[in-house]
Amino acid sequence: MDEQIMRGRVYGADHDDPDPGPRPGRAYAELVGGPLDGLLLDVTGRSARQLRDGAALRTEIGRYGPGGHAAYGPRAGDPKRWDWQGDTP
Template structure:
């Protein structure tokens, strides 16, 4: 059985850690959060276009560091690509 991708900021052992019906997600590609999803339900078009800097202990800056992810111009509704790590 294939496990659903984990949603960013949910606990690994959370019973509802996967995507939920009626919600909008973007897949995170490459970098420390590769394969996870970020929920963008309720985000404005501008917020989605800007992407996000997501806290992760797996960044080059260790705990509290951030991984920057954003859409590509060729696929604005597609997955978000890793842009690098920031402190």
């Protein structure tokens, strides 16, 4: 995995976590654009279909505020980076 990606903060990590970075033995995708830009998403154990379909990730900082979601999907030709596709309620 890319050295720069290895130093990122993992989506869902507690804000007080002294080590919010990736864990050994896990697979990650970097979130690109949108409200979660730069975070890492743990994709360990996801099926091929789930990896292809992407994910709607809960976030309070998107267009819809608390309870909203940011949609991300794998970038064509670079599945280690997931691009923002918009916000949903």
